[in-house]
Amino acid sequence: MTRIALSLTINGQTHDVLAEPHRTLLDVLRTDLGLIGTKENCLEAECGVCTVLLEGAAVNACILLAAQCQGRAIVTIEGLAAPGQLHPLQRAFIDHGAVQCGYCIPGMILAAKAYLDTNPEPDGDGVREALAGNLCRCTGYQRIIDAVLSAARALRTSPPSQAAR
């Protein structure tokens, strides 16, 4: 099968990739670019572990063709904060014990990020609804909700530096 040359902008960096046209962004992120923070599970846009930000909106990378992403800004969990630093959402997830096995967490955090960007003062129901597309089989969700609400408060008082997106 012919491969096509793709130029993808991920976490502010341009990556040139040769990929077959049917390959998903998820597959290219993990296999070609080694960005394995984005997880793979249902491949049917049900579970949310593959959530990335596309032009700031949360999307499922498992049903998005890499070819569709040319010229559009993508953020993965690796790009949420500057290297060696934590985004307030990541800090809050740790502080609240919101992580057990961790598999759903990159998707949870990115879905929460997209939500808080447009809803800086959420309530619990809003956060639950925003994370409806992210399944967690360990935590029972409450600590995740608590972490997002706490991160929202932290972001209101001290927004992250520009290095974090």
Next chain:
Amino acid sequence: MTFDYHEPTSVREAIELGARFGGDGRFLAGGTDLMVQIHRGRLNPRHVVSLQCVPGLDGIEVDGAVRLGARVTHRRLESAEAFQGALRGLAEGAEVVGGHQVRNVATVGGNIVNASPAADVVVVLLALDATLTCLGPAGERTVALDGFATAPGVTGLRPNELLTRASFPRLAPRSATVFLKAGRRRAMEISIACVAARVTLDDLERCQDVRIALGAVAPTAIRARAAERHLEARPLTDGLMRETGRIAAAECRPIGDVRASARYRALLVATLVPRALARCLERIKLGAP
């Protein structure tokens, strides 16, 4: 599974590609249905024609009529100012589909051509008397949404055609719309049954114009015509609304499946229809613009 990827930059080019590939090609919008079908091996197109760079398909126009471009996402329906008042039912239908990730990409056009009997937004559009614009090499034609889907996954769209928009007339004064859905949980759920209602009252509080549409209780989304007729020129009393619910339940043709029995679905229709009508009445009385 493999295919060639095409990214036309005009409607004309998209139509040409669609016509050239015929049954070997598929248009791609949000991918929430198409990509899943491809992953499952149920569809194996040789050519995927992305609509993302085709201009003119993502507009929400509200003037004489309301026109929704095929590529308008569910997220935009739920947040559009135009659908917060009397057309609130449209936002209500959109906001219960999937999670944010799905609604950010899933489109009105995709919802229509995928022809799921449980397509929530389609049920609302049925209640709004929507028409569809299909564009092919021979030109444009307009067809009614009612009857467009003929079976699960089957529509009247011809293989070389592209659905470009759904349109519906502006609502008369003293109108309201409501969408109600029953599922086993509040989010990320396929409807067990859903109902959309549109009510216009005359000056004497009688039903001047009513539509009742049902989802997930027949092979396609349907209108409950006998129920609509039952309300003609009558005031919406509690008793009449309950009767109308029973009539709607009698005219739907639900199946029993993993989500619910046929009998339970019919019971839901009998409950949701009067509830939707009552809520329309309430909204008209509150003077929703």
